[in-house]
Amino acid sequence: MKQQIINLVKMALAEDIGSGDVTSIAFIPETAKSQGRILTRKSAIVAGLSVVKEIFRQIDTDVLVTPRSENGTLLSSGETILELEGPSRSLLLGERVALNFLGKLMGIATLTHSYVEAVAGTDVIILDTRKMTPGWRLLEKEAVKAGGGKNHRMGLFDAVLVKDNHLASLGSDQFSTLPAIIQQCRFHHPEIKIELEADTLEQVRFFLNIKEVNSILLDNMSLDEMREAVLMRNDKASSVRLEASGGITLENIRSVAKTGIDEISLGALTHSAPWTDLSMEIY
Structure with missing residues (x-):
């Protein structure tokens, strides 16, 4: 378990428990033991099992957490995600934090x-983006993988992604100076991916002539523009991957995929996903 996640769980527990669970202390004997389960109220993909184990480990090592499914499993409404056993107060201390995660x-x-x-x-490969909850990036990227997607770069450090603001910083000389800058990026970072964002087909055509480029992101392009970009790529630099992003929904994603592009990145995977309705039953 990464220290970042351990710290996140610690913070979540501290803000919820505070000085103690005054209700459970009043109603439940200190020596009481219980069993319980967490179940889903709707069809959903399982993710985050290791975090629940960490939550209850921090609360009470006497709590036993037994997964009844694996990350990536599709469950139907009412099915059990995991079972719990241990001190009753401890189970209730972790209930809300576990359900939230x-x-x-x-x-x-x-x-x-x-x-x-x-x-x-x-x-076509479905990718996430960096549009994530601060502090939750490792967990949210693991959740994307549990759903069958793949991770884009983890942060600013593990891939070169030249966006419009980077190009704007070059001023009117961007086309003449960009190839040399990309060559320097490859020299200093020989193993990492280099990707350039294109808003126009003119940019795509130019970027395809820079041999160090691994991928081109087609930003908010129409289906016809994507098809044209694919034809250019196939003709000029077939090894370059094309990624589509911007304005893509469940309603139009299949049409985008059929243009011939290789990847689709979606910020919505993490910033707009509705929470799964879950419940914890104690018995």
């Missing part, structure tokens, strides 16, 4: 699964 992460996994299913039968 699971609900959010399973929501991301489930939405990702919907997009993956929408492009089934094509070779």
